[in-house]
Amino acid sequence: MKKLEQLYEGKAKKVFKTDVEDYLIVSYKDDATAFNGLKKGTISGKGEINNLMSNQLFQYLEKNGISTHFVETIDERDTVVKSVDIVPLEVIVRNVAAGSFSKRLGVEEGLEFEQPTVEFSYKNDDLGDPLINDSFAIALKLASQDEIDKIKEMALKINDLLKAYFIEKNIKLIDFKLEFGRFHGDIILADEISPDTCRLWDKDTNQKLDKDRFRRDMGDVEGAYSEVRNRLGF
Ligand code: C5P
Numbered sequence: 001m002k003k004l005e006q007l008y009e010g011k012a013k014k015v016f017k018t019d020v021e022d023y024l025i026v027s028y029k030d031d032a033t034a035f036n037g038l039k040k041g042t043i044s045g046k047g048e049i050n051n052l053m054s055n056q057l058f059q060y061l062e063k064n065g066i067s068t069h070f071v072e073t074i075d076e077r078d079t080v081v082k083s084v085d086i087v088p089l090e091v092i093v094r095n096v097a098a099g100s101f102s103k104r105l106g107v108e109e110g111l112e113f114e115q116p117t118v119e120f121s122y123k124n125d126d127l128g129d130p131l132i133n134d135s136f137a138i139a140l141k142l143a144s145q146d147e148i149d150k151i152k153e154m155a156l157k158i159n160d161l162l163k164a165y166f167i168e169k170n171i172k173l174i175d176f177k178l179e180f181g182r183f184h185g186d187i188i189l190a191d192e193i194s195p196d197t198c199r200l201w202d203k204d205t206n207q208k209l210d211k212d213r214f215r216r217d218m219g220d221v222e223g224a225y226s227e228v229r230n231r232l233g234f
Contacts, residue, residue, distance in 0.1 A: 001025075001080060011037065012050070012196060022183075023071060024083045026051075032196070034215040036128050043214060048076040049225045050194035052234045055079055057162065057193045064161050066154060068189040069181060084181025084190050087143050088123040089132075091151055093159045094175040098199050099212075101175075110206065116159050118152050123179075150187045151180050158189065166200065169231040171209065174199035195225050 004017040028047035058070035071080040097111040121129040176198035179191035195210040
């Protein structure tokens with residue numbers, strides 16, 4: 001497959017056209033941003049880790065009945081994916097209070113929930129990705145009720161599968177963000193699953209092994225990403 005012209009450059013990835021209809025190539029960068037682009041930096045080796053980790057997890061999810069955009073890994077940074085029409089929602093699943101949940105609701109980080117929460121943000125940089133609910137998403141014509149029901153069902157199933165996967169590696173899945181897309185009439189999982197988009201805490205010490213180390217200037221960001229890579233064995 002040929003990598004043709006660049007279609008788009010996002011905060012963490014570039015997207016290229018290919019010579020095959022319906023297929024794109026995503027190329028992961030080491031660039032890191034936080035707080036809607038206000039904080040910028042580089043996490044050396046992040047592109048490789050996020051690419052290979054996403055691909056490993058997407059293959060695991062596929063084996064367990066979740067349709068994803070993953071097609072094939074080209075190399076450490078580049079992957080062939082299906083070209084989807086992205087549903088402009090950030091779908092966040094939480095098992096433990098942290099981040100914006102703790103801040104907004106005055107809850108200490110680390111409180112474990114009896115059942116996971118699912119929330120939506122409207123993917124819109126100009127508005128700072130505001131929190132919305134199902135009826136707002138429908139009013140804004142971001143998705144249909146059927147699509148929202150499907151997305152929630154898939155998000156909760158993905159949570160069960162990922163929690164089980166990470167705990168085997170001595171990692172607690174605190175929360176994560178997913179994006180979905182439309183592909184030939186179906187809703188499939190798109191984007192990435194990586195330490196950029198998940199909160200991952202060591203099971204025994206609660207040490208943070210994710211992008212919060214960059215967001216909060218905690219140091220040893222690269223070390224945390226490498227630790228996840230070692231534990232997942234890729
Ligand atoms: O900041 P907040 O607590 O809402 O983040 C919840 C989860 O979603 C975290 O795992 C975070 O890494 C992820 N997230 C993301 N991209 C965003 C916002 C949140 O990957 N734009």
